[in-house]
Amino acid sequence: MKKENVVGDAGRVYQAVRQYAETLLWNDSRNADTFAWLITGLIQSQNSKLPEWISHRPSEAQFAQSRERQARRWLGNANIDSVSIYGPLITSALRTWGEHRLVLALDTSVLFEKFCLIRVAVLFRGRSVPLYSTVIEHASAQLSTARLLPVLAHVKGMLDFVGIGDVRLLADRGFCDVELMDWLWACGWHYRIRIKSSLILADPLGQRLCKVNEVKLTPRETRCFHNVTLTGQRFGPVHVVLGRPTDGPEQWQVVSDEPTDVETFAEYGERFQIEEGFLDDKSGLFDLEASRLRDAESLERLVLVISTATLFLVSEGLQVVEQGLRRVVDPHWQRGLSYLKIGLRAVQHALTRGQTVFTHLGLHGGADPEPVGDRTSKKSDPQIAFEVGWTLVFRPLS
Numbered sequence: 001m002k003k004e005n006v007v008g009d010a011g012r013v014y015q016a017v018r019q020y021a022e023t024l025l026w027n028d029s030r031n032a033d034t035f036a037w038l039i040t041g042l043i044q045s046q047n048s049k050l051p052e053w054i055s056h057r058p059s060e061a062q063f064a065q066s067r068e069r070q071a072r073r074w075l076g077n078a079n080i081d082s083v084s085i086y087g088p089l090i091t092s093a094l095r096t097w098g099e100h101r102l103v104l105a106l107d108t109s110v111l112f113e114k115f116c117l118i119r120v121a122v123l124f125r126g127r128s129v130p131l132y133s134t135v136i137e138h139a140s141a142q143l144s145t146a147r148l149l150p151v152l153a154h155v156k157g158m159l160d161f162v163g164i165g166d167v168r169l170l171a172d173r174g175f176c177d178v179e180l181m182d183w184l185w186a187c188g189w190h191y192r193i194r195i196k197s198s199l200i201l202a203d204p205l206g207q208r209l210c211k212v213n214e215v216k217l218t219p220r221e222t223r224c225f226h227n228v229t230l231t232g233q234r235f236g237p238v239h240v241v242l243g244r245p246t247d248g249p250e251q252w253q254v255v256s257d258e259p260t261d262v263e264t265f266a267e268y269g270e271r272f273q274i275e276e277g278f279l280d281d282k283s284g285l286f287d288l289e290a291s292r293l294r295d296a297e298s299l300e301r302l303v304l305v306i307s308t309a310t311l312f313l314v315s316e317g318l319q320v321v322e323q324g325l326r327r328v329v330d331p332h333w334q335r336g337l338s339y340l341k342i343g344l345r346a347v348q349h350a351l352t353r354g355q356t357v358f359t360h361l362g363l364h365g366g367a368d369p370e371p372v373g374d375r376t377s378k379k380s381d382p383q384i385a386f387e388v389g390w391t392l393v394f395r396p397l398s
Contacts, residue, residue: 009044009351009352010040010041010044010056010057012351012354012356012357013039013040013043013044013056013347013351013357013358014036014037014040014056016356016357016358016359017035017036017039017040017312017358018032018033018036020089020358020361021033021035021036023088024084024085024088024089025084025085025088026080026085027079027080028079031074031077031079031080034070034071034074035074035085035305035308037053037056037057038053038071038074038305039305039308039309039312040053040056040057041053041054041056041057041071042286042305042306042309043309043312043313043344043347044056046285046286046287046344047286047287047290048286048287048288048289048290048291048302048306049287049290049291049292050068050071050072050291051064051068053068053071054067054068054071057070057071072298074301075293075298075301075302076295076297076298076301077301078297080301082133082134082300082301082303082304083132083134083154085304086130086132086133086304086307086308087158089308089311089361090122090129090130090131090158090311091158091161091162092361092362093129093311093315093361093362093363094122094159094162094164094363095162095362096362096363096364097162097164097363097364097365098364098365098366099166099365100166100365100366101166101167101168101365102122102159102164102166102167102168102365103122103123103167103168103170103270104120104121104122104123104131104155104167104168104169104170105120105121105123105128105169105170105171105270105271105273105274106119106120106148106152106169106170106171106175107119107121107171107172107271107274107275107278108141108142108143108174109141109278109281109282110139110140110141111135111288111289111299112289112294113139114137114139114294115135115136115137115138115139115296115299116135116136116137116138116139116140116141116143117133117134117135117278117299117303118133118134118135118136118143118147118148118151119131119132119133119274119277119278120132120133120151120152120155121273121274121277122363123170123270123271123273123274124273124314124339124363125339125368125371126273126276126338126339126368126371126372127273127276127277127280127314127338127339127340128273128274128276128277129277129310129311129314129363130277130303130307130310130311131155131158132151132154132155132158133300133303133304133307134151134300135296135297135299135300135303136296137296141174142174145175145177145179145180148175148180149179149180149183152169152183156187156189165188167187167189167190168189168190168191168192168267169184169189169190169191169192169193170191170192170193170267170268170270170271171191171193171194171271172193172194172271173193173194173195173196175193176193176194176195176196176199176255178230178231178233178235180193181193181235181238181255181257182235184257185257190256190257190258191255191256191257192254192255192256192264192267192268192271193254193255193256193268194252194253194254194255194268195212195230195240195253195254195255196212197211197212197213197251197253198211198212198213199211199212199230199231200212200230200231200232201225201228201229201230201240202228202229202230202234203227203228203229204227204228204229204236204237206229206234209225209228212240212242212253215242215251217242217243217244217251218244219244219245219246219247220244220245220246221243221244222241222242222243222261222262222265223241223242223243224239224240224241224242224259224260224261225239225240225241225242226239226259226260227239228240230255238255238256238257239255239256239257239258239259239260240253240254240255240256240260241253241254241256241260241261241262241264241265243262243265252265254268276338277310280310280338280340281303281306281310285340285341285344286306286309288302288303288306310340311361312343312358312361313339313340313341313343313344313347314339314340314343314363315343315358315360315361315362315363316342316343316346316347316357316358317338317339317340317341317342317343317344317346318339318343318362318363318364319346319359319360320342320343320346321335321339321342321369321370322364322369325346326342326370328346328349329342329345329346329349330342330345332373333373334370334371334372334373335370335371335372335373336372336373
């Protein structure tokens with residue numbers, strides 16, 4: 001592989017990323033170089049507009065148009081498979097996870113009202129790190145379980161490869177399907193899934209108990225149904241918790257493979273971290289839709305670049321926190337930034353001082369040594385609302 005002689009801030013980021021890129025399997029080694037500079041351009045510009053990346057490209061090309069054309073050719077290259085490129089990077093990072101439970105979220109996001117981004121992400125200390133992402137031409141966020149199961153099967157293969165078996169999957173009610181729950185049960189994975197109000201609950205013998213929307217709760221009341229079955233298919237046994245968090249009419253309902261209580265809502269509430277991840281991809285940091293790409297394959301490779309940059313930056317932020325250097329880049333007394341943004345600031349800080357970046361790639365499980373300080377209203381936190389002042393009502397079934 002050709003080693004380009006580069007200098008400057010962009011050059012140091014490029015060299016740091018390339019040492020990982022060149023270990024991956026490419027049909028053409030030149031694609032590794034382009035991959036490294038695409039990530040460099042994204043990190044340096046914090047924008048997905050390709051023209052804003054080109055000034056960070058170490059290249060002999062004289063004209064800016066030539067450098068932009070190189071980026072577009074890479075994004076449109078059908079020989080570059082996003083899964084086979086990103087898989088070795090994220091599994092390498094997860095080798096340091098340890099014996100802790102891995103919590104995943106499954107979700108989708110619509111791009112340009114025409115494409116659907118399907119993602120399974122590792123929930124990590126208030127944010128998410130992409131584990132598997134794919135983009136299809138589909139104008140809705142709703143997908144069939146048949147379309148999702150191959151995605152989850154690939155994720156399971158990745159986790160089996162690194163020896164992670166203690167997994168909990170979180171998903172919103174759009175993914176409430178007994179076929180999905182049956183697949184998770186067969187895998188030995190745990191789950192917390194928000195269910196639809198129209199679902200029928202029955203006892204283990206199939207005797208109808210009620211529809212979910214027939215259970216009327218008083219404000220701040222919780223009711224648990226243990227060892228029940230769902231729908232006319234009598235899928236189960238499962239455990240359901242219903243809750244009404246405020247004086248408003250909305251009720252929350254979550255199904256779990258494990259016995260439920262008030263804490264189940266907090267466990268399910270971790271799912272919102274993947275939405276924060278989508279926000280980082282879009283308006284929060286990388287401005288994905290500013291790319292103006294309009295085909296699923298190119299968008300998927302752009303998501304590959306964004307996912308890899310996210311992984312590198314979160315890993316950098318984790319290293320800064322573990323070294324006790326967070327306050328060098330985060331002005332808050334308690335952690336006030338996500339690990340992603342701590343990592344970004346740490347890279348900027350290191351570059352201005354001529355220091356190295358991305359010396360380590362890893363994600364570590366377990367408790368956050370520096371949880372985010374309480375700087376937000378409790379009304380905005382979907383987990384806090386379920387922690388205090390609820391009446392817990394159990395309805396045991398034989």
